[in-house]
């Protein structure tokens with residue numbers, strides 16, 4: 001249920017989350033020539049993230065990290081699972097996309113696509129959530145799944161294969177959060193909740209979470225007008241999805257899909273992304289703490 005009642009657990013977790021950790025992950029991910037879904041550096045980035053999430057899991061028996069293989073291209077998605085204690089059949093998905101692209105094309109191998117904001121920022125935000133939950137020794141009652149999707153930029157293909165396989169297996173996913181571009185503060189408001197291809201009740205829950213845990217932040221709403229990120233893959237299968245976004249339609253990061261989508265072009269800091277990471281951590285604990 002969307003009751004907010006875990007303040008004693010959430011507040012200390014939020015206080016130990018740090019922008020510098022998010023920034024380091026953005027730097028590391030955007031150091032790859034690109035993270036294109038068919039390139040060797042795209043494959044390397046997937047392997048790197050798998051190792052990073054495995055290290056963060058710190059040997060906890062209830063946490064597994066795996067790669068989801070996609071038959072038609074090389075880059076694998078990465079999934080970290082924190083198995084729920086007594087309500088594990090109900091699953092919460094928090095996603096971002098691992099791949100990057102340069103709209104000028106060129107061969108996959110040599111294309112420069114740092115993708116610092118699109119979407120290393122989202123992967124880095126989720127990585128900080130995972131680190132903070134493990135550091136707090138948080139054990140969710142529901143199952144939490146962190147997903148770094150391959151092949152978003154070429155038609156939401158990685159998340160489509162995953163969402164379709166979850167639907168086919170009748171997995172009871174109770175909520176999906178998508179973080180795609182979290183670190184470029186182009187607009188007056190801090191977090192924009194997209195209203196299309198998302199669930200309005202869950203969007204209201206997110207705005208209540210922000211009001212409760214991040215009361216200084218200003219929330220806006222906007223529409224993509226098309227299936228603009230991986231939340232749409234889950235929405236298409238009838239799952240409740242939300243997409244909090246860095247800015248409004250007209251003020252989002254102008255550098256995306258170019259060689260200039262760099263950490264430096266976001267001021268070499270991750271303060272904006274930290275807001276999204278904290279919101280995601282609150283979402284994970286408040287939803288994850290609900291029993292059967």
Ligand SMILES: N[C@H](Cc1ccc(I)cc1)C(=O)NO
Nearest residue numbers: 118153224228229248249252
């Ligand atoms: N098209 C999306 C980015 C994107 C999403 C929403 C808006 I408004 C502007 C830009 C993308 O490239 N996702 O990877």
Ligand SMILES: [Zn+2]
Nearest residue numbers: 118153256257
């Ligand atoms: Zn993109």
Ligand SMILES: [Zn+2]
Nearest residue numbers: 118119180181
């Ligand atoms: Zn993106």
